[in-house]
Amino acid sequence: MANITQKITPFLWFDKEAEEAANFYTSVFKDSSINGRSYYGEGAPLPKGTLLTVGFTLNGQIFTALNGGPMFKFTEAISFVVNCDSQEEVNYYWDKLVEGGQESQCGWLKDKFGLSWQIVPVRLMELLMDKNEGVRNRVMNAMMKMVKIDLPTLESAAAGK
Secondary structure, rough: OOOOOOOOOEEEEEEOOHHHHHHHHHHHOOOOOOEEEOOOOOOOOOOOEEHHHHHHHHOOEEEEEEEEEOOOOOOOEEEEEEEEHHHHHHEEEEEEEEOOOOOOOOOOOEOOOOOOOEHHHHHHHHHHHHOOHHHHHHHHHHHHHOOOOHHHHHHHOOOOO
């Protein structure tokens, strides 16, 4: 029997790239692993023995990826936020996840599988909740001009420079 320890698990529907995606994501995030696989049996929508699901963990967060066929696609309506402690960390995750994908704006990108990610320095959220309305407005205006978030530019905007 499966050992389920997490109340809510993101379940990602892929056409047939579930295992490739899980392998990719576990290569990007530290402390990650593939937890198990299940396969289609007789009478299933896909041939017997085809990978059905792959369970994986990214930094302690459990996910399941499904090979469900081409009928559903990812949209920007759902995204995963990666909270980063430094510009170096922003750069690392941005560069890894956008490879083969597409940049958007304000720290958003789509990876090569079409899944949306927000690569966000924790400091950005602190600045956007600053007690000073001028700081909040300058930071928001600076962020709106960015593709990948640039923390030094945000700090300059917060300081009014």
